[in-house]
Amino acid sequence: MNGPDFDKCELVPVIAQDGDTGEVLMLAYMNRAAYEETLQTGRVCYFSRSRAKLWRKGEESGNYQEVQEILVDCDSDTLLVKVRQIGGAACHEGYRSCFFRRIDPATRNEAVVGQRVFDPATVYAKKRPGH
């Protein structure tokens, strides 16, 4: 068997990693159709769980993800996609990475450690839930 096992799980989690810097950008999901479109176009397409439809990353913001490499894990139920992040930011809040808050194990407090690349208000016409 090759690739993710969509018979086992309809949606597989997908880790997007910047292929040049190694920074982990985000986690989202693909169904079979999103996976096929990603392979065919070379641009990452996810499946949005909240909107229940294909989510062509960057369609609204212009911040596309170009595929550099696709890897599948030992259980064939998770993907790692190394990408070139167009526009420099993956997160809808304008940060390079969605993982922009660090947790202090001692206090549980969060601190913003990420780098803001754009102002969401100027990129998105109106506030959307999620990405």
Add this chain to the structure above:
Amino acid sequence: MNGPDFDKCELVPVIAQDGDTGEVLMLAYMNRAAYEETLQTGRVCYFSRSRAKLWRKGEESGNYQEVQEILVDCDSDTLLVKVRQIGGAACHEGYRSCFFRRIDPATRNEAVVGQRVFDPATVYAKKRPGH
């Protein structure tokens, strides 16, 4: 609110990344108890979905993960844990990373690109499903 929102989702996906090399090692899950244990001990504890119990990574193989940094994503439903991977391998198949197979977008074929660090037969007493 600080940290992952376990009220929203009982299990949150957790990306483990080698804090020194940036290599993405694996994806697993935490419930609230696993998260609390991880913060308290500084060693990564997951929740095994297949065994439905806390999974102290490395308990059997010796390949522990020491926490370097914990980050939470914009939706508070995914964690990124930067770790020091003891023993050099995160995958139960003996590879540094669980993502050791690369998919060729043109043919869908897989090729092993990962580096095998140990022989699972000598590390695990008997073959176990999953990790």
